[in-house]
Amino acid sequence: MPPAEKACLPLNFSSDTITALFTFAMSPLPIRLSRSFSFALGTALFLVPTLSAAEGFSDIPAGSPLAEAVTYLQSQGVISGYPDGTFKPNKSVNRAEAIKIIIAPLLKPEALSQLTATPFNDVKTGDWYLPYVEAARQNSIIDGPPAKVSFFGTQTVKKMEFIKMLLLAYKVDPNSFSEIRLPLSGDVTDPNAWYYPHLRYALTSSMTMVSNQGTLDPGRELTRGDTALLLYRYIMYRSGRRTQALLSEAESEIIIVLGMLEANNIEQAEYASARALLAARGANASAPNQPLVQGALKITESFRAIVRAYRAGIDKQYEEAIRLSGEAWNLAARGKELSPNLATLAEQVQDIAKKLADSARAASGQAS
Numbered sequence: 304m305p306p307a308e309k310a311c312l313p314l315n316f317s318s319d320t321i322t323a324l325f326t327f328a329m330s331p332l333p334i335r336l337s338r339s340f341s342f343a344l345g346t347a348l349f350l351v352p353t354l355s356a357a358e359g360f361s362d363i364p365a366g367s368p369l370a371e372a373v374t375y376l377q378s379q380g381v382i383s384g385y386p387d388g389t390f391k392p393n394k395s396v397n398r399a400e401a402i403k404i405i406i407a408p409l410l411k412p413e414a415l416s417q418l419t420a421t422p423f424n425d426v427k428t429g430d431w432y433l434p435y436v437e438a439a440r441q442n443s444i445i446d447g448p449p450a451k452v453s454f455f456g457t458q459t460v461k462k463m464e465f466i467k468m469l470l471l472a473y474k475v476d477p478n479s480f481s482e483i484r485l486p487l488s489g490d491v492t493d494p495n496a497w498y499y500p501h502l503r504y505a506l507t508s509s510m511t512m513v514s515n516q517g518t519l520d521p522g523r524e525l526t527r528g529d530t531a532l533l534l535y536r537y538i539m540y541r542s543g544r545r546t547q548a549l550l551s552e553a554e555s556e557i558i559i560v561l562g563m564l565e566a567n568n569i570e571q572a573e574y575a576s577a578r579a580l581l582a583a584r585g586a587n588a589s590a591p592n593q594p595l596v597q598g599a600l601k602i603t604e605s606f607r608a609i610v611r612a613y614r615a616g617i618d619k620q621y622e623e624a625i626r627l628s629g630e631a632w633n634l635a636a637r638g639k640e641l642s643p644n645l646a647t648l649a650e651q652v653q654d655i656a657k658k659l660a661d662s663a664r665a666a667s668g669q670a671s
Contacts, residue, residue, distance in 0.1 A: 379408065394527050396526060406438050462521055477500035483503065483577070496521075508536070509552060513559075560575045586600070608630045609628070
């Protein structure tokens with residue numbers, strides 16, 4: 304969707320005013336935002352312990368996020384490599400392999416050994432993956448007969464299939480954060496899609512994030528590296544070790560919001576503000592008593608209100624734009640109150656909110 308022409312800028316901003324506003328917002332804000340979040344986290348939270356080293360793989364760069372994930376999962380006996388010392392991170396993962404990755408950490412070998420038959424018509428006695436498939440069926444992680452008579456173990460697993468199975472295995476309530484039903488990207492616009500609740504939770508737990516192309520790719524076929532990262536991030540979130548990553552993700556999305564508003568691309572700004580909100584909500588759910596996290600959530604909510612005010616201006620709903628600008632101002636004030644480290648950022652948000660409200664009032668007077 305191409306950006307609107309400058310003549311269609313919301314709230315009757317002049318070209319000079321909009322340029323000044325976002326020059327102010329875009330230049331110093333990312334630096335100050337990063338310092339506010341990183342400084343406070345470095346002194347207030349101790350989230351990610353050093354993991355013990357495990358045998359490395361020649362095809363995974365040392366120090367990469369995947370190396371950290373694979374090192375941990377290997378140390379827990381969840382995954383292994385190949386005899387030649389490689390992991391083959393780009394190799395596709397089929398559904399049989401995926402279900403083993405999910406089930407193996409949750410059941411003892413003696414329990415698995417008792418599972419020798421399954422009603423799926425394409426899983427035969429003696430198939431290496433039968434116990435994992437049957438354990439998944441018995442625990443409602445996958446549907447079995449009569450709903451599904453075949454497992455299709457040789458098919459490459461899709462991203463949202465894997466995430467759904469993983470979250471069901473750990474008994475995650477898919478209705479968590481159900482009050483948030485917003486389009487999340489250009490390829491995830493329907494909150495009624497079967498996978499939406501699970502993708503929403505994946506964002507709040509930092510399992511996945513938007514691509515450089517602005518997509519979430521729910522139907523993408525997964526590799527060994529993909530599945531390792533998804534499982535590792537979820538395990539770390541479950542143990543309270545992804546709060547910092549979630550705050551960093553909220554920061555990144557806010558920067559996208561500002562860039563999209565500067566480009567007058569309200570649709571992409573709305574997507575990014577929704578993802579930022581989910582990341583901040585996930586951080587707050589993980590560390591609800593941390594003042595920084597509480598303040599960061601309010602700041603993120605204020606950016607969401609800014610985007611909504613901008614949209615209201617585009618739609619010439621000037622009173623709503625004024626109301627939402629006021630909401631953004633108050634949320635930023637609350638964020639500053641909860642965490643003084645966020646004061647500079649909060650004041651910048653308040654300045655943007657005031658300019659939006661002033662422009663809405665001016666436009667409302669002109670319209671009347």
